[in-house]
Amino acid sequence: MIKQQLHIALVEDEVNIAENYRDALQRIGYRVSIFHNRLDALTAFALVLPDMAIIDVGLQDEYEGGFELCRTLRQLSETLPIIFLTARNSELDEISALRLGADDYLTKDVSIHQVLARVAALFRRIQALKKPLSSDEQVLNRGSLRINVERIETYWQDQTVMLTLTEFWIVHTLAKYPGQVKNRDQLMDAAHVVLDNNTITTHIKRIRKKFSYIDAEFNAIKTAYGMGYRWVIE
Amino acid sequence: MRFHFNLKTQLLFVASLMLLLPWAGCQSVSILETSLRQSHSQLLDVQMTAATQQLQRQLNQSQHANFNTNQGNYYAALTDSKMLLDGFDGEESDWDNITTPWFQLNTYDYVAELSAETKPTTTVKFKLAANDKLLYIFIQTSALTPHYYNPTQPRRPTDQLNIRSINKTGLVSHWQINPQGSGRVEMDNTSQTMTTSRDAGSWIWRDGHYTIEIALPIDLASNAIGFDLILNDQQINQHFKSKPTMTYERSLVREELDLNQQLANYQQPGLSLYLLNSQYWLVGQLHADQMTNDSDSESDINSDQVDPSWFSNAIYNKLFTSDSLPYWREPTSLGRWVSPQQLGQTTWYQDSPINKQLHSKTMLVNGQAFYFIAVQDSRQSLLSASEALNQLLILLFTIIAIIVLALFAFASLLSWRIVKMKQNYRDAIDSDGKIMAVPEASKLPDELGDLSRVMQQLTVNQGKYTDYLASLADKLSHELKTPVAVIRTSLENLELSNLDPEATKYLTRAMQGTNRLSQTLNALSEANKLEQSFEYAQWQVVPFDDMLEELTDAYRQIYSRHQFQLEYDQQDDYTINLAPELIVQLLDKLISNAVDYAPVEAPICFKLSHQSQYLRLKIENQGPHFSSDNIPQLFDSMVSNRKQSDTPHLGLGLHIVKLISDFHHAKISAENLPGEKGVIFELLLPIE
Numbered sequence: 047m048i049k050q051q052l053h054i055a056l057v058e059d060e061v062n063i064a065e066n067y068r069d070a071l072q073r074i075g076y077r078v079s080i081f082h083n084r085l086d087a088l089t090a091f092a093l094v095l096p097d098m099a100i101i102d103v104g105l106q107d108e109y110e111g112g113f114e115l116c117r118t119l120r121q122l123s124e125t126l127p128i129i130f131l132t133a134r135n136s137e138l139d140e141i142s143a144l145r146l147g148a149d150d151y152l153t154k155d156v157s158i159h160q161v162l163a164r165v166a167a168l169f170r171r172i173q174a175l176k177k178p179l180s181s182d183e184q185v186l187n188r189g190s191l192r193i194n195v196e197r198i199e200t201y202w203q204d205q206t207v208m209l210t211l212t213e214f215w216i217v218h219t220l221a222k223y224p225g226q227v228k229n230r231d232q233l234m235d236a237a238h239v240v241l242d243n244n245t246i247t248t249h250i251k252r253i254r255k256k257f258s259y260i261d262a263e264f265n266a267i268k269t270a271y272g273m274g275y276r277w278v279i280e
Numbered sequence: 281m282r283f284h285f286n287l288k289t290q291l292l293f294v295a296s297l298m299l300l301l302p303w304a305g306c307q308s309v310s311i312l313e314t315s316l317r318q319s320h321s322q323l324l325d326v327q328m329t330a331a332t333q334q335l336q337r338q339l340n341q342s343q344h345a346n347f348n349t350n351q352g353n354y355y356a357a358l359t360d361s362k363m364l365l366d367g368f369d370g371e372e373s374d375w376d377n378i379t380t381p382w383f384q385l386n387t388y389d390y391v392a393e394l395s396a397e398t399k400p401t402t403t404v405k406f407k408l409a410a411n412d413k414l415l416y417i418f419i420q421t422s423a424l425t426p427h428y429y430n431p432t433q434p435r436r437p438t439d440q441l442n443i444r445s446i447n448k449t450g451l452v453s454h455w456q457i458n459p460q461g462s463g464r465v466e467m468d469n470t471s472q473t474m475t476t477s478r479d480a481g482s483w484i485w486r487d488g489h490y491t492i493e494i495a496l497p498i499d500l501a502s503n504a505i506g507f508d509l510i511l512n513d514q515q516i517n518q519h520f521k522s523k524p525t526m527t528y529e530r531s532l533v534r535e536e537l538d539l540n541q542q543l544a545n546y547q548q549p550g551l552s553l554y555l556l557n558s559q560y561w562l563v564g565q566l567h568a569d570q571m572t573n574d575s576d577s578e579s580d581i582n583s584d585q586v587d588p589s590w591f592s593n594a595i596y597n598k599l600f601t602s603d604s605l606p607y608w609r610e611p612t613s614l615g616r617w618v619s620p621q622q623l624g625q626t627t628w629y630q631d632s633p634i635n636k637q638l639h640s641k642t643m644l645v646n647g648q649a650f651y652f653i654a655v656q657d658s659r660q661s662l663l664s665a666s667e668a669l670n671q672l673l674i675l676l677f678t679i680i681a682i683i684v685l686a687l688f689a690f691a692s693l694l695s696w697r698i699v700k701m702k703q704n705y706r707d708a709i710d711s712d713g714k715i716m717a718v719p720e721a722s723k724l725p726d727e728l729g730d731l732s733r734v735m736q737q738l739t740v741n742q743g744k745y746t747d748y749l750a751s752l753a754d755k756l757s758h759e760l761k762t763p764v765a766v767i768r769t770s771l772e773n774l775e776l777s778n779l780d781p782e783a784t785k786y787l788t789r790a791m792q793g794t795n796r797l798s799q800t801l802n803a804l805s806e807a808n809k810l811e812q813s814f815e816y817a818q819w820q821v822v823p824f825d826d827m828l829e830e831l832t833d834a835y836r837q838i839y840s841r842h843q844f845q846l847e848y849d850q851q852d853d854y855t856i857n858l859a860p861e862l863i864v865q866l867l868d869k870l871i872s873n874a875v876d877y878a879p880v881e882a883p884i885c886f887k888l889s890h891q892s893q894y895l896r897l898k899i900e901n902q903g904p905h906f907s908s909d910n911i912p913q914l915f916d917s918m919v920s921n922r923k924q925s926d927t928p929h930l931g932l933g934l935h936i937v938k939l940i941s942d943f944h945h946a947k948i949s950a951e952n953l954p955g956e957k958g959v960i961f962e963l964l965l966p967i968e
Contacts, residue, residue, distance in 0.1 A: 060762055066769030073776060133761035135805060136754075137812055154765035155798045158772040229838075247861045248813065271827050271864050273834035 052169060053077045055096035057087045057115060058131070059106045063154070067100070067131075070158045071165070084111040088118060095123055098168065100161075103132040103139060113146055120147040125175070127168045131161065137248060150211045167211060171198035188221045189279045191266065205260045213253050216246075220267060220277040229274035250275055287698070291691035295684045302676045306598075309669040317658045321626065321637050324551075324656050328639055331546050332652050335555070336643040338542060339650065354505060354522075355380050355561050355615045356408035356415060358535035363409065363416050367482030367493045375418050378409045381614040385419075385507055385520035404509055404520045410534045415501045417443075419492040419509070426485045427512040429458035441492065442508040443467075444529045445501035453500045457492075459483040467494065504529040533557055535615075539564030550634075550659035556651040560617035563650075568657070605630040611638070611655070623651050634658045697728050701735065708739055714750075715743035754808040757801040764801065768794045803932050810865075810936055814943050817859040824854040824895060824965075828886055831864065835871055841880045848888035856895055856967055858944055863965075866940040869933040870899055870961055877903030877959075894947075894964040903959055905952040914950050 054076045058064035061082065068078040079096065081087035083106045087099075099119055105111030116128055129150045130143045140151045150164055174196040186193040192201040198214050200207040209217060219228055219236035228236075230246045250267060257264040268278050357380040364374060385404040406419040419441075429438040443455040454471040457480055467480035481494035496505075506529025509520040522528040543553045543566040555564035608631035611618050623640040630636075640653040704719035718739050722732035771791050779787060825848050832844045848854065874884050882902035889896050906914060915938035934950075941948040947964040 060766065062766040063762065063769055066766070066773050069773050070769070070776065073773075133758055133765065135758075135761075135802075135809070137809065154761050155768070155802065158769055247865075251818065269860065271830045271834065271860060273830070273837070 051077070052098070053079065053096040054098045054100060054165070055079050055081060055087060055091070057081045057084070057099065057101045057105065057112065059083060059102060059104070067158070067161065070162060074162060076165070082106065084108055084115050087115060091119065091122065095119075095126060097172075098127045098129070098165065100129045100131050100165075103130060103134050103143070113142060116143065116146045116148055125172070127172055129164060129168065144210055148210075164211065167198075170196075171211070174198060186218070186221060188224055188277065189266075190261070191217075191221055193218055193221060202257050202260050202264070207256050207260065209253065209256060213249055213256070216249055217253060220275060224277045224279050227270040227273045227276045233274065287695045288688070288691045291687055292684070295687040298680045298683055301680060302673055305672045305676050306669065309666075309672060312668060313658070313664075316664055317635065317637075320656070320658070321639075324637070324639055324654060325626070327546070328641055328652065328654050332641040332643050335542065335652055336645060336650075339643070339645040353533040353557075353559055353561060354383055354408055354530050356410040356532055356534035357615055358537065358540075359409045359411050359416070362411070363414075363493075363495070365416075365481030365493045365495055367484035367491045369418070369420060369491045369493075374416075375407065375409070378407060378418075379614055380407055380409070381616070382407050385509055385522065386524075387518050387520055402511060402518065402520075404511075406507065408505075408532070408534075410498055412537055413498055414495040415445075415498045415505070415532070416495050417492070417507075419490070419507075421490040421509075421511065423488040424490070424511055426459075426462070426490070429460050431460070437510075437512050439490070439512055440510045441467075442510075443496070444506040444508075444527070445496060446504040446529060447500050448502050450503070451500070455480075455496065457483065457494070462486070465492075465494070501532060504531045506530060533559070533561040533563060535562060536564055540566060548656075550657040552655040554612065554617070554651075554653040554655070556617050556623075556653065558649045560620050560651070562612055562615050562617065565612075568655075603630070605635060607631070608636050611653075617651070617653075623653065631657065694728065697722070701728075701732055705735060705739065709742070713742070714746055715739060718743065750808065753804040757804040760797075760801055764794060764798055768798070806932065806936065810939055814862075817862055817943070819857055819859050821855060821857045822860055824856050824858075824897075825852075825888060827860060827863075828888060828897075831867060832886060835884075839871070839875050842875055842878065843880075843883035844886070845883045846886045846888070848886075852890065854888060854890075854895060856965060858965065862940045862943065866937050866963075867899075869937045873933050874899065874901040874903065877901065879903070891964065893967050895967060897963045897965070899961045899963075900953065901959060902957050904957055906950065906959060911950055911952075915948065 052075075054071055056064055056067055056071075056078055058067070058080065059082050064080045064082070068080055071078045079090065081090065087101075091099075099115075101112040101115055103110060103112035105115070108114065112130060112132065116130070119126055119128060124147075128148045129152060130148050131152045131154060132139070133154045135153045135155075143151045149168055152161060152164060174194075175198075177196075184195040186195060190203045192204070193199070193214075194201075195218065198211065200209050200214060200217060215236045216233050219233055233246055233249075250269075254264065254267055257266070266278055266280070268276050270276055357378045359374075359378060361374070369375065382405040385406065402424050403422045404419065406417060408418075409416040427436075427438045429440070430436060438458060441457040443457075445453045445455070447453075452471060453469060455467045456470050457465050457467045459465050462485040463482065465480050465483040466477045469476045469478070482492070484491045484493075506522040506527070507520070508522070508528060511518050511520065522530055539555055543555065543564050546553055547566060550568050551566075552568045553564075553566040554562060557563050605628050608629035609618070611622065617623070622638055624642060625640070627638045628635055629638065635658045636655055637658070638653065638655050640651055643650045643652060701719075701722075708716055708719050710716055718736060721736040722729040767790075771787060771794060774787055775791070828846055828848070832846045835842075835844050871884065878884055878901035885898070885900040887896075887898040887900070889898075915934050937948060941963065945966050947962075949962050951960055951962075952958070953960055
């Protein structure tokens, strides 16, 4: 029932795709509004914010209209979950999107099932964040690392590490069984994304960097050449 | 070796045409020399005419005018030394230097007993020489038996020499020598009322013949001389006489010192003067010293000049010696002029490297012809000309050297600009046609500058085109992704609705096709993304052997049907700085490629070793050969070099391998193993 009240704004200039996603999302109970350009979306958002925004990067004649929209939305709400769903798969675009405060970045070659899974996961995280902290929450403690699975929050030496959903699931998968090598496929499964090998590498790199901001000595993610990565507790 | 006819050589060749200038200079100097020679010749003619008149006058006034040369002459060479009258006639005797002719005394007035058939068995020859005091006479006979005068038997026939001499005043003197044995003799002047004797010289009998060497006062024999030699042979006297008459003397011709002194007035460098009597006997001469000795002539010619090099000599010889002229020969022999036909005309001769001209004038002295001859070499004109030539050549060669150097420098500059441009553009474009950096264009306003600017524009354009091509796959994949997404999402929605089994079958196929298309699009953009990710590559120092151990373990797990082997020297250190993630990606591609083709029964081998400054990794598998004609293109994108495997194959794997290898400045190569099957990849990673 809660789901029906959830409102997803789909900003996508490609009518067919937008409607296909809308159909799929509606089928599992979300309310979906489609906007084909940034101005329409902004006009609507000025009246009421949706519960989630799924935005394409290129919007009609605005090459980076999605980014603009994301920036505006972040000004309107710090917590509004934003997912980019785009045909662009360059690393630069992905980094830009995440810097602007997007929660996830998906390319259009992912299946609808993955999109639905991501949407669900992101809602779950929001719900978890809204709930008061309770003792029965599922928390993973690995040395300096603490992961709140329900709230999808990560802490290193008691400081929050700002991870995207994909990054969160990668860290979670690795840290769940320390020492065990997780190959790329396993990491992709955990993150509910289909990514090429290189993208996993990029994610790992970015995760290491984020931990390094807090702890310059951070060295918990080890590369098992050709196999994958493992979490090591010092 | 193939001759490289480059720009520099071509310009040098053209510049060498400048050498025509010295040739032209030489020609003009040659003309100058000819004209100088001719003017010199004219001057000489004028001088000779004056000298002839002067000489003629002097000869007419002097006693030389009394020369009676019509009846034949004896010629006495001028000797400046005092001769030793020792009768010695061997080598190094005083007479060796006297090159005048031998005269013959003939037999006349045979005694009655001597039959006409009997030829005299003895011959008598003599030669004469004179200085300012004495007339030297040297007589030689052939084999005979000596008959000496015995004072005790004065009537007995003996060998005897009678000499008649006439001096300038016409005074006749009779001289008689009666040898009393071999040795010194005296001669008696029998022309005077009272016979006087004086030392005559030597009368030597040796080796069966007489050698008589005597001297008379020249003043008594200056006009004519005659000989009457009586020799006894087989008891019969033979008379050897100058002439068959009582007055058997002949006029004596000799070189006159005073004439020579007169000729000395006309002395000039390179000038020889000769005075001949009507019988062409030399009565006075003045030799140009330098010309007397042929062997020294060349060095002497330029003795007062800067010593010329062989090069100058060669040029003079070539320039100033005219082959059309007859060769010079000494004109006098045995005191006589050799070729009287030379006289009366001006003749040119060649005497390398100089030429000689012969002028002659005829003068009449008391009705007899005398010849005054001048031989002048072209030394003066040659010296002037050669001096001019030297200066001209120095000037020309200096100018030529400057011009050639300037041209050479200019050619070098052009050549350097072209070579630099070539190198710039060679470095600007790598083997894949990618523009590394656009070279700076020349700002110079000439054609090469234009060329450089055009080349730069071309490079920029090519760079744009290459960039366009490089981004084409990415753009294409991006553009196709949206329609693919439409299809995919539509199919997925369809999947969620309840379809009958027939429709589900086609839906599944459509999904498979879409997935494959999606994978292809991903692969297309992968190479491009890889290049972007190089910016973020993390370099690490890793032990490569350990890394390979881990990797082979991983490959054994992932490709469990295949076998993997790793060979390396455990003692060696394989630490190297690289971007491990990228190298793993590279190896993944190579192994994925190997696994696609290699048979499961044969292992895939890694062989790690050192090769000078490189780590060498060889990856061998027993898969089918590459088609041998285009192995080098194997690493280009969209090239698949072997039989297609079951999985879709875009030929991007090895291209990615190449990109990563290039990023590490490594060298990657592939080759077929000898035999039916098997291929090997070799990766050389620089250690530093």
